[in-house]
Amino acid sequence: MTACASFPALGTTAQVVVTDPGVLDAAAELLRRELGEVDLACSRFRPDSEISRLHRAAGRPVVVGPLLADALEAALRAARLTDGLVDPTVGAAVRELGYDRDFAALPEDSGSARSEAVPAPGWHRVMFDPATATVVLPRRVHLDLGATAKALAADRAAGAIHRTLGCGTLVNLGGDLSVAGAAPIGGWRVGVGDDHVTAADRPETTVTLYGGGLATSGTTRRRWRRAGETVHHIVDPRTGRNPAGRWRTVSVTALSCVDANTAATAAIVLGESAPGWLAARRLPARLVASDGAETLVAGWPRDEPAEPAVA
Structure with a gap:
């Protein structure tokens, strides 16, 4: 027997199953405590957050x-492992796309025209010493830890709940499990x-987890319009x-x-070459094309027909 609780957090739905x-x-x-601490450390939308003070x-x-040291280490490791396909210095680029506040507060269409694109300055420009937790962030370099911080929160929370309460634990933060x-x-x-909101009742596929993590990155949920053009939160x-x-x-x-979310985000950025990139790293993955065609790599199972317990 398992038991589940869910509540809104970090602009999405947080779920814990024990x-x-x-x-x-x-x-x-x-879980609430962990997510509150992550938000206070890593949110670029809060002027009182630690990352805002770092900027x-x-x-x-x-x-x-x-906590911010852990988040920075995770983000820079993700950038290193993906050769910069997942890069925490995309803050200015994401903001230029219009994602400059909590997603729930974004207007449906900002109406303002987009200016020139802002490529990431590069993760290698962030000087970080994990031994002393010392960071030197260059001027005009803006961080966005969105590609790793929520997934890190899921890992930290699941581990903390298991260690403290001794139970088997699943934490799901908007599709990061x-x-x-x-x-x-x-x-x-x-x-x-x-859509993680509907996946529990109407899953496209069902899998069984015994350990580790699972993450889904996509372009169908966090979308908005900028001067009439549809844009989303994943940036190359x-x-x-x-x-x-x-x-x-x-x-x-x-x-x-x-690691799951890092790879999923990198795959969205890579595009056509993503299946080969994932297969070379032996990462089981399911890729769904814009037309709905499905590609399975590295041992991702065919659909398991039984109803899921969580999503």
Whole structure:
């Protein structure tokens, strides 16, 4: 038997599922606390966040707190592993696309014309010493940790809940999933689809997880219009623009949610060459093209017909 709780957080829906119903309330409270701390450390929309203070101190060495240090280390590792396809210095590019506030507060169409694209300055320009948690952020370099921070929050929360309460745990943050501890009998049944909101009731496919993480990146959810043009939140750091629309969603499983989300985002940016890139790294993945055609790589299973327990 499992028990589930969900609530809005980080501009999406947070869900925790535990194998011991008696600790559900405590698990939900731990998740709320973790997400609140992540938001205070990493949100570029909050003037009181630690990352906003880091931007204001650009050009000077700053010692950051443990959570932001973890988030920066994860973001820079993602950039290194993907040769810059996932790059935390896309902040100015994302803002130029109009994503300059919490997604729920974005207007349907800003009406303002877009200016020149803003390619990412490059993750290598961020000087970070993990041993001392010291960061030097160059002036005019703006960070956006969106490609890794939510996935990191899922990994951290699942681990913390399992360690504290001793139960098997699944945390789902808008399609970024992480599991810790012993899975229920038969594993965690997870529905996968373009929209995490409807995937539980109407999954496009269903998989079983026993450990690690699963993440879905896509262009169908966080979309808005800028001067009449539809844009979305995934940016090609090389151009500062949305990548060509080869894939509408990519789902990946890996040893952690951070690694899964890093690979899924990189695949959206890569476009046509994504299946080969994922296969070379032995990352099971499901890629759905803009016309709905499905490509499975590296052992991603064919559809499991049973109903999912979570999505």
